[in-house]
Structure formats: C-alpha cells, structure tokens
Amino acid sequence: MKTPRDVQAGPSPLTPEWRRWLVENLLRGTLPRELVAALEKAGVGAEDARRAVEAEQTEPFVAGALRAVGMQRKLEGLLDVYSELFQQTEGPPRVERHEALTPAVFFERYYFENLPVVLRHGWSASLEQEAWTPARVAALLGERAAKYACCVPLFDEPRWEPLVRGLTSPRGYAAEEARACEPRLWWDPPAAEVPLRAARRNVLLAQVHGVRRLQLVPAFELRRVAASDEPGDAPLSLDVLLSPGELLLLPVGWWYGFTAPDGGVAVSFEAFALPEPNVTWDVDAEPQPSPLPPRD
Template sequence: MTTLHAPTRLGDTWREWLAENLAMGASVDEARAAAVAGCGDADAVDAELAELTGHPYFAVCRRLALRYDWMESVLDTYRALRNSDGGGTLERRADLTPEEFFSRYYFGNRPVVIEGLMTDWPALEWTLESLATKCGDAQVEVMTGRDANPDHAWQYDRHRTTMPFRDYLTALGSGVRTNDYYMVPRNENWSGPLRPLAADVRPPAGIVDPSAVGHLLLGPAGTVTPLHVDNSSVLLCQVLGRKHVRLVPSYERHLVYPRGGTFSAVDAADPDPVRHPRFAEATVLETVLEPGQMLLVPVGWWHWVEALDVSATVTFHHFCTPGQNHKMATPPAAGQDD
C-alpha cells in the first residue's frame, strides 16, 4: 500500500514573504520561482500558494496593497514636480532671515545649509582640552560596544555606559577612527552634567526658541548614524570637525526600504543594487558640514551621517513656530522590514 506524504509546511518567514510579494503585485510564477529557489521545497511552496491565493484575507491584503500603490504614484508625481523645481539640489544660504527660513525651508519641507548664523558662538573655540577643563569631572552617558551590534542604532538601551567626561575625551583624543562609541542625543548630558557648555551656544534668533535646550552629539572620526528618519524637523549646528551627510526626501520613503520603524535597510554608504534596487531611483543630496555651518533636516527627510573628524554637533528641535515643531507619527516597528 502506498503511503501519501503531505508536503512540508513552509516556515513563517517564507509564508510572510509570499503573502507580501503577491499582495504587492508579484505574479504567482515569479513568487513561486523565487521561493522554491530559496527554500528548496517545491511541494511546500505549491501547497502554500494554493492556500494563500484562495484565502479571503489575501483578497483584503491585495486591495490594501493597491491603495498603497496609488499612494506611491502620488509621491512619485510629487517627486517629479519637486525635482523640476530644484528639489534635486541642496541649497546653501548665507545670513538667511527667519522669514525666509520658515517660508521656503521649514514650511516648504526643504533642507538647507546655512552659513553665517554661528559667528558669535564661543563653542566654535572648543577643543578636547577646553571641554575637559570645563566639565571633565562630570559623569556622562555614552553609547559603547556599537561595533558588535549592527542594530545598535535602535537597540540603544543595550549600549548605555556611564563614565567620566574626561575619560571619554581622552578616548576621542587617541585619534582612533571608530564607530564603537558615540555620545548621541538619547541622554540627559546636555541638560544635566554638561549644562555649563550650553552657555557657549547661541540659538539663532527668530528661528530657534530662545528657551530651547539643545542636544550634543560628540564622537570620534568614523562614527556613523545609519539612514533614518526623525519625526520632527531638526537643525544640526556643526561646532567641531566635519560631517558627511546624505539626505533622501520625505516623499521617497517607498524607495529607502524602511526597517525597524524609523531606519532604512539600505547602507547609504554602499547601497546593494541587488537587495535594494529601488534605492537607485532615490534622490540623494549630500554635503560635508563644516564648523560654523547649520543644516536643516526637515521632518520626514531620511539622513545618513558620518563623522570625518572628531566631531561635535549641537542640535535643536524647538523652533519659533506654534507648537515649536511639526511632528509626524512614528511608524510601527513590527518587523525587520516594513
């Protein structure tokens, strides 16, 4: 008597992959070929496809995906319009007035490099030695052990370390190029132990709320903040060293392969055209931010940052506008790729 064997059931990873790709418009033949090549079990793939394509839940997913396609077409149209109106260029302005800052850039959702608004900042005279003199005994929080965890950017709670500021400055002074440790804004350093340093910055009048408390980013050459998006606008003010910045417009979210909610799966320093082919369509603006320059990163704009030198940056999020900033909802981080 012949015994019939039911096909092996696919694991959840491949089941999700099939559902997502079919919902987003891949043909059954394309999805089947890729799944069989990946998992090696044609019978299991065929059984899953038969169950999936006949399920009413899948019909709902497909309708939602069609709405998503329509939204992408709206974004693509807006992208074409913006690129025909200078959207493919990162503007640079000297002595920008508050009125134009808000009308063209903040409310226009356009990034801009600003020069001439930091000339009165004592912070431009900072050195590692002067910082140690001012606050060397303060206990500060630093993110350490980043190299061992490729997901350190959003798993930051695992990397919090407290140390004397003087010891951290000594590490920076070693000249080692590394991404292993970095003082990022996710702490109370600036409003707490390093508060005396705030006297050395001057929030630009009429642009940043004068009562605003900024944040300090301080790290060695080689620190990288992966491609990500903030849920509100931010003004980067470069104080010490240089930073290489790449930006992707807010309306090109569908080209950056969002991952973990506010991060991208794309390595903006070395994009993989096989894994992330649509990123080649993205508009990538870039600049090297020098001491004394500011950069407005508008809400929703994706940005990647690499320190070229030992670098200190002060950031502001509270602007002279009702509500101090415009915030978008933080996208869910339900999976590795969304």
C-alpha cells in the same frame, strides 16, 4: 508573475500551492485575466480557472489584504510623483546654501516646504569656545564614551553644565529659550561614520567644530530606502558639507547619515520660532484598526 512548481491540471479544484500562488500574484497587482490565462496554459479548464480567481478575490481575508495593499500602492505611487517633480528642477537636485537668510524666508521656503537648507549664522560666536573644544567635550564624555559618535541631551545631566552655561539658540529660527529647544550635543570622534537614519522631527543642526559630510535622502524616497538592498533602485541622495558656523535644517521625514573624517562637535535644536509646535513622525507607531463593519 511567479508560477508554482507543481500543477494539478484539468477541472479539479486547485491545490493549496496553486491557491497560494493565486493570492500572492493578486497582492502583487497582477490582473485577474492574466492569472486566468496562466491557469489555462497550465492545464486548468477555462471555467474552473475563472471561478478559482473569482473565489480568491472574494475570500474575506484576501479581500481585506487587497484593500490594504491597494492603498499602499497608491501612496507609493504618489511619493514617486513627488520624486519626479523634485528632480525636474533646473540642474541637478541639491541643498541650497545662503550666507544670509531671513527667518521669514527660512520658514516659508524651506521649513514649511519640507526642504533642507544650509545657512551661515553668527550663533556659534556666543558660545564659550574653550568649553566647546573637542578636547574639552571628550573629557566630559570620558575616555571610553568619547571613542564613539553620540547625540545626547544637554540639560539631562549636571556634567554638561560647562556647555549649557550661557547657551543660547539661533535667534529668529529656534525658540528663544535654549532649554525649550531640547538642545543635544552631537559628538563625533575622528573617522566617525553614522549610517542613514530617519529625522523624526525638524532639526536645526549647528556645526561648532570640525567638518561633517552628510548624505540626505528626501522623505518621498521612503519606498526606495526600505528596499535599499534591491539593485537598480537606489534612493535619491544629496551630499552636504557642513562647516563650523553653519546651520543645517534637517526636515522631518528625511533620512540622514554622515561622516566626520577629523571628528567634530555640533548642537541641535528641535523647537522653532513659531507658534505651532514641532511635528513628529512616529515611524514605530502601531497601526490603528480600521472602522468596524456593521453588525447584523
């Protein structure tokens, strides 16, 4: 609990600095009785201290802020519960890998449970391998653009025609029509490093060339990701090594970052073999106002 530098003692009204102190600590979740005790210790009369705290609690702007902060605190507590449950599994938390995984199990155990998984699939064998080599992709990007990691839609520009010619999606997992899957080319030059970012949709990432070292942070670590600069409260992170021929499900709401020591090429798909469309987490959505109060 923070305290201000200056105190106006006795039964006199609180100074603006003291009022700010009261509001700040109410929003931090400090109990009213602790605030009354702090005021009394600073020299404010018992009755004035009690009335001052009650007045701030009932002030309309403070009451609205307390309600909003209270809901945020409940949501953060629920996410912390999910984090504890996730870490109670046998052995350290990890991303599961499968040499063979049926689509039914893929969706029930991982997609709908919002969990990542790595599986090996023969999809990459259907590509025209000569067109997808790092040298060929770099040439299509151009000398300047090829120096930087990028993720670009494959059906938006004619220059990607050599790559999309005959492009198919991983059967059983992604939607059958490649264009409908909104495929994207992931290009990584040697020594590429991409910091953590949020997966706004479920993404099926297929590694074609090179090795990708990923860092995955679960969606329920939202509070810790947002407070990553605070020491001692680092988010849970899972390491994944993705090799050519392997597919990774990046679940919506999870954070991912990666390095590609030797560079690499991958393709992602965002439409799945399900009747329901992919879900989207709009992290930049403007908050909607709460219901209007009744008019007098």
